[in-house]
Amino acid sequence: MPDPTPFPLDQLAERGSAQAPALVLRDRVLSFDELRKRVALLAGWLAGQAPKGARVASWAAKGELTCLLPLAAARAGLVHVPINPLLKRAQVAHILTDSGAVLLMGTKARLATLEAADVPAGCKPIDEAEVFALTEDTGASLAPSDHDPEDLAAILYTSGSTGKPKGVMLSHANMWLGAVSVAHYLGMTSDDVTLAVLPLSFDYGQNQLLSTWYAGGAVVPLDYLFPRDVAKACARHGVTTLAAVPPLWVQLTELDWPAEAVASMRRLTNSGGALTADLVRDLRSIFPETRIFPMYGLTEAFRSTYLEPELVETHPTSMGRAIPLAEILVVADDGSLAEPGEEGELVHCGPLVAQGYWQDAERTRERFKPAPDVSEYGGTAVWSGDRVTRDADGLLYFVGRRDAMIKSAGNRISPQEVESAALGTGLVAEAVALGVSDERLGHAIHLVARPASDATDHEAALPKALQKELPNFMQPHVIHWRDALPLNPNGKIDRTALAAEIGA
Template sequence: MSGSPENPILPLDHLALRGADDAPALLLRGETLDYKALRSRVSRLAAWLAREIPAKGARVATWAAKGELTCLMPLAAARAGLVHVPINPLLKHAQVAHILADSGALMLIGTPARLTTLGEGDVPTVCHLVEEGAALAGAEALGGDLSPSQADPHDLAAILYTSGSTGRPKGVMLSHANMWLGAESVHEYLGLAPDDRTLAVLPLSFDYGQNQLFSTWHAGGCVVPLDYLMPRDVVKAVERHAITTLAAVPPLWVQITELDWPDETAAKLRRLTNSGGALTVDLVRRLRALFPQARLFAMYGLTEAFRSTYLDPALIDSHPTSMGRAIPHAEILVINDLGEVSQDGEEGELVHSGPLVAQGYWQDPERTAERYKPAPASSRYGGMAVWSGDRVKRGADGLLYFVGRRDAMIKSAGNRISPQEVEEAALATGLVAEAVALGVSDPRLGQAVHLVVRAAPESSGAEEELPRKLKEELPNFMIPQVIHWRNAMPIGPNGKIDRTGLAAELAEMVS
């Protein structure tokens, strides 16, 4: 897909060219960059990166909180001909070590406090560590200027690491075109405009988080990054910066609706967007009551294809549980177990095809083949499609409804968590012989991580020691809310631990 003369697909760094010179583009702590300044900063950082890493297609990773570096790097790396690998700032050394080794990153730019947590063996010999401040100072001192990229829009531009249902995080390969068209699509269906201000509360290492930048800049609007400590910080930021657009995940929406919002502050918001988990009927009602003038967009997506569906805000009150219909540039089919397009009301697998489909998993052809398969014969796009593993139904009116997930992923507070990662961390302590991590329904988190373990023979003090060890090795969102100690694990007919039975038992305990 090459776009049209009116709407061509361009390299990602061209997003910095969209707004008027004097229009605000990025509000940093202590200064606001207009689009002229944004273009200058991106160009200088790109020039520094190109000097430091001259090999085109090389990977450069970032591990820092929201700020100038993390906001500019997606565009600067693209302009320098590099592949950006943003690392979730909440991750700890073991996960970062895996990402650095797997991606083959030649440089990791991070905050000093994070870099000092990396121990011997965490950083490959080919990877150079650079402190965030040194990178920005180096770009300023160099004073270079790199022209906008002329890269093929289908070239690789970023690798976003996301947990799988088994194994280590896997890197989803995104092209310039994937992210450009994602920005164009969201800009279009949200109706973003140059006078919009987006409060970026989501991590920029996620596709949903990055798109806060990209779709706003595609519209010529302004991004206000926020690393909030308390939900009340969101209220204050909306008031202080006249925010019009807020994206969040269900657990944050729950906290937001529990706060006191002055009417004049709530009225500043024009649109609310949700992904990373379904909105409940009760939460939709609370959001609509608190922000009656704001358009509420319920959305569904997966990193492997960015975003798939959204519900027209005009239908949110009458169809609060619907996933809606395909977003622009996406084709969504429901395929039954016979490989045919499902009838209305018939359950099937959601299959996403079209130009938003990513290029697969980095250096992982086996897992790529499991998720990326030829599009169904009925697809108008053809080519490769993402077979999501999610079961959905389509109503007679064309609206889609989520039925359930096929895989074992735990989705907690908007984070996708691999059970195996939690289990491996527990086993690595030597305190337990067996471990099973499960997601248990939770009204605030969506799912809470529960860990069922059997103590290792002759281990003493394990019940007190295991939580401490896990806090040292796992990011906060992966730490189990509850640890259940068992003398024996239930075994199923196949000789394996009966995960399904354990999940049902835990669900019964918390109901």
């Protein structure tokens, strides 16, 4: 079991050997000594921009700023709000307003898409290209902090089953111990090289950085245009660790991989959806000696389970067992612990449980509740809403979800967010978004819509309108037009009947 003692998050910069590579950028490589100096400088500038506890947001591609901000903001006593660079102005405006961010650091082109009303009063946008010049001018530098590990360090916005994205509050301890746990069960060491292809706005994406730096290894951030860019980067940098989601794995298995990329790869990790038996077989055919780690998690508790690589071929559909520092219980509908083979709700207990949803007491009470009496950790637990079973050997298996979330290409998507965007175009009178099983995506997004009475050319106009309002991963793959939507006995749209009709 790894050391369960949490520390201030910024101290992750202190772990690697001084001259060892820490961050491999396009134009240079930062050693751990240089990483420490850059984090200290950035933290010093940030501390002069806002009081302790203030929220500072970033909306940019992967680079030095976005990689250093999780540590630098934490050192300055601020709360980092990373925004997915794929989001459009409406989602960004919501996050800025909801979080109360006082600073938005972003790429010039992205900032230019925002309208005046999108940026709340008191929030200062700044081009990321100017940030480090300002830090050099200021010259302030902060030493490693002694913040309380329970202090808030980040707010990660994730889609809920209803409404707009909600902010999950993560403490220094949550993120530090998440790094400790993952580095431990993956067996990461100081000579590891991680290719960071996942968005840094995701908990899984953040942990690419944090677990690698905890182990003293190097991170290579990559925003790829084509899957072949990933394979080329693995060969170029001698990558040992690659994390991805199932749709990307499908694309990667269709490539001819360079021999040097296969030779250096020690581990592949997956989350954001289950690996299929066929996908495991395809990965194994390319990487015969590489260890494969299927994982399950939720932002509210970071990571919950992993399947040991030795069991992947024999138990390909299993979620595995609890990761270190997590306690996973299966609770039956009557509140008792479920028996082997009995379906129940997955409940996550322990120090990885987040602090709740930012400024949303109602939804916090729904998901963050007292742990069952049998819990060894006690305290607050995350009641996931996921239905699972546990077999006689303790392996967990996913059954389904209670809510209507769509999980497409590794993204958790709120049906209501897609529906609201469709209604907001004025072309639609009623809309229902549903997820339909898809071999490549996990779920394809289907939108069932009734056109507005005064809408003209709605079939061609709606996709164009949604392209302006929703990021690419939220775009409906199929739109079904209906003259009327079915109603249930309560007079509400019958989502169950529609799901059956379109095969969801």
